[in-house]
């Protein structure tokens with residue numbers, strides 16, 4: 225029998241699938257225990273807690289749970305570095321350190337990407353192709369501004385603010401770190417940063433990069449711990465500015481705490497963005513945009529397109545295409561290069577998503593979840609679409625922060641705008657249409673800090689990002705992202 229004849233007799237496989245393509249963990253050398261990074265040295269922590277991989281529940285390392293005394297030491301180190309050289313260093317010298325950090329991040333990108341996926345649960349193709357390149361790009365971009373502040377703000381005599389306390393969430397750990405640290409350092413400030421409790425490891429690996437770049441000790445200090453560490457940082461009298469990204473509730477608590485203290489504050493909080501599809505949009509492209517808008521990073525994205533607004537005449541076609549596309553999403557091992565949707569970041573977040581999805585079912589929305597085999601260990605949620613959603617339902621009002629899409633319909637552009645703006649948030653929005661004039665009109669009507677047209681979830685360090693209403697205030701990215709880290713002569717005279 226010839227080879228060809230033999231092959232023809234083989235049974236046709238019942239299921240076609242990709243072979244596993246796991247990224248190797250060999251590139252990583254994790255320590256068993258990490259302290260706090262204070263004054264360029266590792267400070268042995270008084271208390272620790274285990275940090276895990278949400279995909280397997282495996283303990284990866286013990287990390288410090290910083291007490292207020294340890295926060296004190298970090299702020300003291302930051303103040304010392306600020307006063308003893310960093311704030312008076314010429315911008316061109318500060319830029320050299322930032323360029324160095326950017327280049328080292330690029331060189332060590334694979335190591336960071338693997339660790340980000342391991343500790344946070346996001347697919348390796350996202351940490352490799354989005355988080356790491358953007359984190360390096362932020363350092364490159366702000367390195368460029370460090371010696372041009374006088375030109376960016378002519379006749380305003382920009383000066384650094386002092387010591388910045390920075391608190392970041394778990395959805396883009398290294399990227400949020402770079403959004404915070406790069407502009408602060410470019411402007412001549414020193415920082416104490418607290419990563420989220422569940423994702424401290426890339427911030428701790430970043431301390432290695434700081435040493436490699438020979439950044440002066442104390443310019444960047446990193447303390448790990450839970451919300452109480454964040455609260456201690458906010459309250460600390462030695463802090464001049466707080467930059468916070470996280471939930472609206474904690475943002476409001478911080479704002480109350482800082483009222484009357486004179487400390488500067490920027491808040492980047494939640495969102496419930498509308499992704500609006502008009503009947504003249506390129507539907508296949510729009511469906512890719514919808515998928516990217518809500519299933520990217522398991523929907524753990526503050527600007528996720530979690531409310532889909534579809535023009536009524538095309539809603540059936542869009543929902544059919546979307547459901548078909550969902551069946552092709554691969555949910556599973558974050559370190560597998562074929563994975564589209566990874567693990568939910570924590571048990572707490574999984575419980576929150578599960579509770580809101582249950583509320584959606586009870587309120588009367590129709591649920592669709594593609595057939596999907598989930599791993600037995602770890603935290604997982606099947607990509608979900610709700611149709612027949614009324615605006616009053618919790619799934620149309622509250623931030624789910626998971627891979628769950630709520631679909632609503634509209635008939636006219638005016639109705640689309642009214643529904644899109646019917647939310648306490650105002651972080652982002654998407655518009656899909658062939659008409660340029662409609663894009664411009666929509667962008668003017670939508671109360672959102674960012675409006676994407678015929679695309680979604682596009683980020684660039686040169687472009688400011690931030691919200692309206694309960695999504696917070698202040699901008700990160702671009703020239704706007706420098707301002708929160710500067711004081712100006714006019715401010716000194718109460719102007």
Ligand code: NDP
Nearest residue numbers: 392393419420421450451454455470471474493494526625
């Ligand atoms: P939080 O707002 O609690 O966490 C954000 C950061 O703030 C973390 O580092 C957290 O520490 C810290 N923190 C918590 N409490 C305090 C406090 N009182 N003072 C100072 N810092 C504090 O968000 P969660 O992680 O609890 O997520 C809850 C919800 O928030 C999500 O379901 C989602 O809806 C939203 N969210 C929005 C994000 C965004 O990008 N806009 C990002 C993350 C969450 P710790 O990690 O130890 O709690």
